Amino acid sequence: MKTSGFLNDRKMRRMAVTSFEASLRQRCSNCSLREICLPLGLDAEELGKLDDLVKRRRRVFAGQHLFRAGDPLQSLAAVRAGFFKIYEVSAGGHEQITAFPMEGELMGLDAISTDAHRGNAVALEDSEVCEIPFTRLEALLSDLPRLQHQFHKLLSGAIASDHGLMMVLGTMTAELKVAAFLLNLSDRLGARGQPCAIIHLPMSREEIGNYLGLKLETVSRMFSRLRDDGLIATEGRKTEILEHKALRDLCLQGPLRA
């Protein structure tokens, strides 16, 4: 759960010899994520206005924080590449991972209500985000009804997916939680046109457990059980879904009818 400064230094050095200029010059207009992210449904002119806003694209290295709880909300961030985890720390000091945002998903939406971030965002692998100044975004929304509607859809979708997690946390056993987690990841990758049968998990067993309300040993045991049952194949963090339908049926049937 803690960040290795050493790791960051190493990544930093790798950074120094690599140029990201080309990728940073990407615009929403030709971004492969425009059918998932904020630009969905906009015409060329509208896209241009949004592009003017999202001028800063930023690289975040594995282990690095993009923002921390308490930071004033200046920008929302859309994941352009890579993987993040968002965790919140309770008053009692307990950490809870609330999301694993991936390509095309917005981070920081929960900060609007208080003008300050509540969560901490850490890159799980070398990643890239598009920062969207929030005050200017809100101003633009008034001019572009379609953008406003898409923004509302993304906010609403965040609530809906949180409810999905509540369902997992509240009704499922450990085995089903892990199965549902893998399916969710696979589905989201698939929706982005990425290979979704073989997944390289960017998070540790402990992080999966924290997210699902389980201990890391239990997560490991459930991976083993799903493997022994022939539903998945595992090789460290590389996980292959062998029986997609069986896995889904397992989640559907649930433990017992309530």
Added chain:
Amino acid sequence: MKTSGFLNDRKMRRMAVTSFEASLRQRCSNCSLREICLPLGLDAEELGKLDDLVKRRRRVFAGQHLFRAGDPLQSLAAVRAGFFKIYEVSAGGHEQITAFPMEGELMGLDAISTDAHRGNAVALEDSEVCEIPFTRLEALLSDLPRLQHQFHKLLSGAIASDHGLMMVLGTMTAELKVAAFLLNLSDRLGARGQPCAIIHLPMSREEIGNYLGLKLETVSRMFSRLRDDGLIATEGRKTEILEHKALRDLCLQGPLRA
């Protein structure tokens, strides 16, 4: 978890002899919830425009559904008086209560992403809601930046409070879950200037358990334990918080440092 049609009939008859005309003629401008709900921060002229939108105020009796999963999203609903529960049904048929909305809270926000409700809203006691046609609301938001911002704050706040529940579901033991539930209820009542030491719970033990990921027997046991420890007093659903600070400390200290 199922609705008693008989109860509804009884309530319906009670309705017939009572006039709600006076309360239904309420406007946002003089609503006691304007500092919590959508009108927060608006001037008189803006309030007027919002009032024009929110013309339909509707009574919902205990046990009655306001909307059901699958219903097309036409209006958001703000609770004006009373108490609701929102529950979702998974593909496998499991029900999960995701919220207990009370005065000043919006229902149906998660429906924007798909234009259809995902949850089911049931009144836990005779209640009243203000229905806000969503398409017209979005149009008005473009004209009223302050209303737009407040709407975004409410959406964001819904995400934030969902994260709070995830924290409860993911990190707390049964005793702490129940303690946190009572505190949350008490705090929200207090924020509305209502008595918050003695609470009449509008939901059953089973509903509390469903919300918290516990069985009803466990909820009952935890009520008994908190009572035996002198933190609360109980008399059926009437619950008094005797040691507010001790209850909060209990939640803060948590089970064990992670």
Added chain:
DNA sequence: GACCGGCCTTGATAGCTGTCAAAAGTAGCA
């Protein structure tokens, strides 16, 4: 006032997950 059904409480037991512990696997580095 007596009956009835739903909700709540309490007890005994079983099962699942957490805890503690140790060994094996993996990645990075000298």
Added chain:
DNA sequence: TGCTACTTTTGACAGCTATCAAGGCCGGTC
């Protein structure tokens, strides 16, 4: 190649919550 630190896996056992069961309480009805 060998070392080190971290992650993952697996086992044994304890503890918490679910399950099954019985009895009490309360409101509503006749």
